[in-house]
Amino acid sequence: MTATDTALVPDADLLASPRGADHLDLLESHAIFVLREVAAESERPVLLFSGGKDSAILLHLALKAFRPGRFPFPVMHVDTGHNFPEALAFRDARVAELGEELIVARVQDSIDRGRVVDPGPGQSRNRLQAVTLLDALAEHRFDAAIGGARRDEDKARAKERVLSFRDAFGQWDPKRQRPELWRLYQGRVLPGEHVRAFPLSDWTELDVWRYIEREGVELPSIYFAHRRAVVERDGMLLALGEWVAPTESERVETTSVRFRTVGDATCTGAVRSEAGTVAEVIAEVASARTSERGATRADDRFSETAMEDRKREGYF
């Protein structure tokens, strides 16, 4: 449904509700506000889209913020080259359906240009993305990058502003963040600097899934239970594929799994799951004893402050 073809229908529920809007209404409204502020205050914003669930919600919110107009920014994927085919197909289909511009910034290009060193076959390129991202921001002169990161994902992200300042080297300095008062988001920067904007800052994993259910947001199929050949490595279930092969000592099993996050395929773990529908996923997430990234991201296990260290370098 677009804003132009609807009849004048009073929303009885909203009018009748004595307590006003519920928490999803408030989170949605705030996220739309952030998108509009960034679009208005930045010279050249860009929306980061990986094909994952959080960025799928960002696209959905961008529709709500800017239709019937076009998005006031292009959509950019920082591509490690280690993709789940389902996520890539979803990315292309979704952007084509919306008729918006897609930029793909490839880690492989950064490797070919000698900007970063290829960690080798089967090794995660997650950390290299920061260089590719910063190069792409510089190349296109983007001064605001809108991302789907949430504060509940990690203790370093829990500290970050909704509009988070990056210096001319792309660095985040957690000890010198701009005060962020009320909803007075302040996105102005000097040439070469930029801000990261996180409209989903206050959303939890459960909020995300409830919103997906409420809005009928489409997702790549790998978010739902399917049978897949996996190996258990460092306590994580890694999907076998083009970039992950079992070592001699590893036992391959084919079992019902789904992904809680979608990232570099070499370091994104699956979880054992029978949840085939959004409602089943919500029930599973609500009772999970492991956090989203704890269950699924090998890259956060290097050290106690792995995310903080990556973020200082310019990571999402």
Added chain:
Amino acid sequence: MAPVAPPGAPSTTDGTGIDLLRFAAIGSVDDGKSTLIGRLLFDTRQLADDQLEAVSAASKRRGVSEIDLSFVTDGLRAERDQGITIDVAYRYAATPTRKFIIADCPGHVQYTANMATGASTADLALVVVDVTKGLREQTRRHVCIAALLGVDQLVVAANKMDLVDWEPGPYEAVRTEVAALAARLGIGSCTVVPVSALHGDNVVAPSDLAPYYDGPTVLAALEAAPAGAWSAVHGHHVGTAARLPVQWVLRNGSARSYAGIVDGGPLRVGDKVMVLPSGRRSTVSIVRTYDGSLESAPVGMSVSVELDDDIDVDRGDLIATTDDPPMVTSDLEATVCWFGPHPLSAGARYRVKHTTRVAPARVIEVVARLDVNDLALVGTAELADNEIGVVRLTTGTPLAVDPYTTNRVTGSFVLVDEATNATLAACMVGRPPLAGEPGGG
């Protein structure tokens, strides 16, 4: 008290009807804010197993024998190494009917700007006071800033009761001091709970160590507090005077609609409005979201509106109902929390961001400084870092403002450094709303 749900348990109503309470944990350094938040999350089972393991491992690595719950929110390397909170950590908790957004604020004076960041969006402040030390200047500063920011509900944790053997005297002393401070600041509700964050008494589980106390636990007080208080500063307004600061102009063919968040009161089709600062008048013809048209949009909703007349409306303009409109002025008197590296003084030039409008501004006069100990305004020529005062400014374009005590959105603005874009001050239109005599705290 509602039963505590496991982490983010689904509500009885499938996630609908859950309300939202934002609160900020404030108070002086080392009084135990982070430990209390850690305890609250731990005892309500909001922490995942891997998060607990990580906190436990970090505690061991730093030679702490028991699990140090402050590490739940102190996530930066420097914070853990120094054992302090540097910047606000946001954490989330859920019961079947309420989502909590928790801002764990730093206590040090030098990080007051970060504390104000956390408190500026809060419906409620959870004040942590070490009963062995009483109400310190920094606690007073925090409560004062929270009150100036419009926080009208306090839950006070009189913490470290285990260190005074749960004697009623120290608790009573804190309670009396806090009550006087709250009264002077015009704070509507204030509950003081004797707790031990370290051992968990009266945080989530009621304790029988304080037989003289029959009030709620910290969690019960948080669950009972009204949500959505943010938009109802000191219980004022939430009436009819709608405001829509225009963020963005949406075009559809020749039609233009103006997008933003509704504030002040519901905005309805048929409302007579004026566009400020120009003062041009029109009538709201359409209120809508992407999902369809509405007869009325409540406070807090992102919408776009069309007007009957084809008049000039841009980002930065304010659409307001014609009854009880805001004041349009270039001369502002405001209560200012100053965070700049250099003192604020007359003649200095800054950029103002007010609602969605940006304008140049000059300081005419620093009128007074607020002494946070006796809550009196004292004459001064400048404000130093982390001081609060009353300042007169003039702006390069007129702004449509309300007093902060009646509207947090149209009554607030920030000062920005024109050279570096750093945010230097939180400003509230009007003088500090102090009640009673100075020194009453």
